[in-house]
Amino acid sequence: MAELARASGxxxxxxxxxxxxxxxxxxxxxxxxxxxxxxxxxxxxRLIRVLREVGDVPISRIGAVLAAIDDTAQPMDRxxxxxxxxxxxxxxxxxxxHQAARRDVVDYIVGRGWNVDPAAPxxxxxxGAVLALRRLGSSYGxxxxxxxxxxxxxxxxxxxxxxxxxRGPTDTVTQIVVGTxxxxxxxLALRRLxxxxHSNQRFGGSAGGA
Amino acid sequence: MAELARASGxxxxxxxxxxxxxxxxxxxxxxxxxxxxxxxxxxxxRLIRVLREVGDVPISRIGAVLAAIDDTAQPMDRxxxxxxxxxxxxxxxxxxxHQAARRDVVDYIVGRGWNVDPAAPxxxxxxGAVLALRRLGSSYGxxxxxxxxxxxxxxxxxxxxxxxxxRGPTDTVTQIVVGTxxxxxxxLALRRLxxxxHSNQRFGGSAGGA
DNA sequence: AGGAGTTGGATAGTTGTACTATCCCGATTG
DNA sequence: CAATCGGGATAGTACAACTATCCAACTCCT
Numbered sequence: 460m461a462e463l464a465r466a467s468g469x470x471x472x473x474x475x476x477x478x479x480x481x482x483x484x485x486x487x488x489x490x491x492x493x494x495x496x497x498x499x500x501x502x503x504x505r506l507i508r509v510l511r512e513v514g515d516v517p518i519s520r521i522g523a524v525l526a527a528i529d530d531t532a533q534p535m536d537r538x539x540x541x542x543x544x545x546x547x548x549x550x551x552x553x554x555x556x557h558q559a560a561r562r563d564v565v566d567y568i569v570g571r572g573w574n575v576d577p578a579a580p581x582x583x584x585x586x587g588a589v590l591a592l593r594r595l596g597s598s599y600g601x602x603x604x605x606x607x608x609x610x611x612x613x614x615x616x617x618x619x620x621x622x623x624x625x626r627g628p629t630d631t632v633t634q635i636v637v638g639t640x641x642x643x644x645x646x647l648a649l650r651r652l653x654x655x656x657h658s659n660q661r662f663g664g665s666a667g668g669a
Numbered sequence: 670m671a672e673l674a675r676a677s678g679x680x681x682x683x684x685x686x687x688x689x690x691x692x693x694x695x696x697x698x699x700x701x702x703x704x705x706x707x708x709x710x711x712x713x714x715r716l717i718r719v720l721r722e723v724g725d726v727p728i729s730r731i732g733a734v735l736a737a738i739d740d741t742a743q744p745m746d747r748x749x750x751x752x753x754x755x756x757x758x759x760x761x762x763x764x765x766x767h768q769a770a771r772r773d774v775v776d777y778i779v780g781r782g783w784n785v786d787p788a789a790p791x792x793x794x795x796x797g798a799v800l801a802l803r804r805l806g807s808s809y810g811x812x813x814x815x816x817x818x819x820x821x822x823x824x825x826x827x828x829x830x831x832x833x834x835x836r837g838p839t840d841t842v843t844q845i846v847v848g849t850x851x852x853x854x855x856x857l858a859l860r861r862l863x864x865x866x867h868s869n870q871r872f873g874g875s876a877g878g879a
Numbered sequence: 880a881g882g883a884g885t886t887g888g889a890t891a892g893t894t895g896t897a898c899t900a901t902c903c904c905g906a907t908t909g
Numbered sequence: 910c911a912a913t914c915g916g917g918a919t920a921g922t923a924c925a926a927c928t929a930t931c932c933a934a935c936t937c938c939t
């Protein structure tokens with residue numbers, strides 16, 4: 460276990476914690492005080508660290524994501540949907556307002572011809588955003604999602620085209636999950652930088668200038 | 670104060686908490702047990718709730734963002750940069766690896782001709798992502814950011830064009846901050862839905878079919 | 880064989896965040 | 910003039926993610 464901790468870059472105590480939380484499977488027990496871990500365990504731990512530190516995914520959801528990844532009985536598209544579902548928020552807003560906003564959102568998505576699970580938590584996120592904008596007195600509605608949806612569509616197309624399914628389903632899904640979580644933050648960071656750039660071009664006089 | 674809590678939708682205890690944390694200014698004191706709050710306080714509280722609940726921004730950063738918004742002495746582009754800085758992560762990774770990755774990222778951004786603050790925390794996020802991908806044995810590098818950067822550029826351009834600066838600097842910056850935080854989640858949710866759609870098209874046989 | 884040192888597992892403690900509840904006191908009101 | 914209400918200070922709670930301590934079994938060395 461000490462070796463596993465060294466190889467994966469987390470402390471022995473943390474490895475024990477992840478074992479307790481069932482994020483990793485116990486090693487094959489050699490004796491009462493000795494267990495053996497393989498390369499798969501090291502990679503699993505590295506994945507957990509990336510999801511936690513880069514993706515800021517809570518431990519409980521990481522568990523759900525890993526369970527989805529490991530469920531090799533499911534076809535690829537179902538696994539991805541489960542992983543996305545696990546990465547999404549645990550919505551608690553069941554108000555009628557939220558339900559109404561959610562229906563608008565689903566109509567919009569279906570209207571675009573997107574083929575998604577109607578239970579996807581991402582739809583609740585969108586509904587929450589619509590509600591928040593309305594509450595703040597903003598005039599934005601689902602129609603203001605248009606440029607974002609266009610961009611998201613192209614990005615996702617590129618990402619899925621880039622996926623190489625030749626190394627087996629588990630590797631492929633892992634690839635997609637890492638992509639989802641890591642490139643999510645990449646996209647956000649790039650958007651902020653782009654915003655800053657355009658803001659400097661538009662409002663700034665000091666450094667850039669258009 | 671009770672009225673303020675009612676109008677803003679949070680509990681009196683929470684309002685007191687935000688006062689302690691200096692997220693809102695004390696009302697004008699009418700007597701030792703009576704303070705008066707205006708419409709500005711209600712709006713400020715609503716903004717805080719949206720940043721917390723939709724944006725999942727920690728209280729400490731909300732404080733920093735609000736401070737940036739309120740600093741009317743600064744020109745618009747500086748205020749936006751401060752707000753973005755406050756919304757970014759408090760990077761603690763000072764390793765030489767991280768520094769090297771950060772330099773790659775800065776080169777890439779500068780190479781695209783983007784005019785941004787070299788201290789922007791978003792650059793650290795990108796560096797962290799590069800490092801994480803490398804650690805997981807992925808072959809992706811900064812060059813894989815290209816489609817994301819193109820998309821982010823267009824999105825940010827559209828967003829900045831949409832901004833209406835006619836209602837004074839504070840309102841404008843608030844508009845941008847809300848946009849940054851709320852549309853961030855919109856973009857992510859749409860990307861996940863688009864991924865799910867493309868995944869269904871590519872791998873799924875059941876419901877959609879291309 | 881026997882003691883030092885290590886390992887894995889169980890349990891309890893720590894840190895940080897975001898609230899929430901209680902207490903007290905001065906002020907309003909019937 | 911007493912009951913109550915509002916506001917500020919203080920302490921307490923709940924949850925997440927670790928972290929530290931303890932214990933007994935086991936290995937290694939002599």
